[in-house]
Amino acid sequence: MQVEGTQGILQASGFVLDSSSGFGDSYKLDLGNGWLVSAYCSFEGNPFAGKVERNAYKDVDVQLHDMIGTSHLCNTEDALEENLQEIINTLRYNSDDDKILQCPKCNIRYVCSNTPTIGQKWDSYLSCSGMQIVARGQDNGVICDGVSEKLAAVVTY
Numbered sequence: 001m002q003v004e005g006t007q008g009i010l011q012a013s014g015f016v017l018d019s020s021s022g023f024g025d026s027y028k029l030d031l032g033n034g035w036l037v038s039a040y041c042s043f044e045g046n047p048f049a050g051k052v053e054r055n056a057y058k059d060v061d062v063q064l065h066d067m068i069g070t071s072h073l074c075n076t077e078d079a080l081e082e083n084l085q086e087i088i089n090t091l092r093y094n095s096d097d098d099k100i101l102q103c104p105k106c107n108i109r110y111v112c113s114n115t116p117t118i119g120q121k122w123d124s125y126l127s128c129s130g131m132q133i134v135a136r137g138q139d140n141g142v143i144c145d146g147v148s149e150k151l152a153a154v155v156t157y
């Protein structure tokens with residue numbers, strides 16, 4: 001995915017560049033309902049070895065900020081262009097009434113996607129964002145381990 005073409009597709013849908021790092025560029029879109037969509041574009045190459053191609057993206061991960069709910073992963077510019085509006089519509093639908101994004105166990109926090117890295121054999125899943133402490137009731141001091149199956153963790157285009 002060429003950076004220029006990918007940027008053009010994102011900007012046509014209202015995304016603006018939010019931040020950049022040695023790993024990639026992050027674009028944001030305000031849904032106007034209190035939620036942001038982030039489009040995270042990973043640079044081609046190996047950032048851990050300090051070798052990235054800054055003129056090419058490996059993929060674009062479109063998700064509610066901050067890594068909440070389904071991760072919509074586009075691997076080509078065509079796939080991004082064809083599916084971006086539908087992805088935004090889905091994310092808006094899920095966040096307008098955000099119950100579907102809430103952890104079914106604590107009903108407080110949202111669920112985030114967990115995806116295996118290369119070599120890991122487990123499937124992607126959505127789990128409670130609760131690497132935080134539950135602050136009240138009998139679960140005081142317990143980290144929530146809720147998992148949601150209401151939405152797909154990852155959809156690839």
Ligand SMILES: [Zn+2]
Nearest residue numbers: 103106128144
């Ligand atoms: Zn939870």
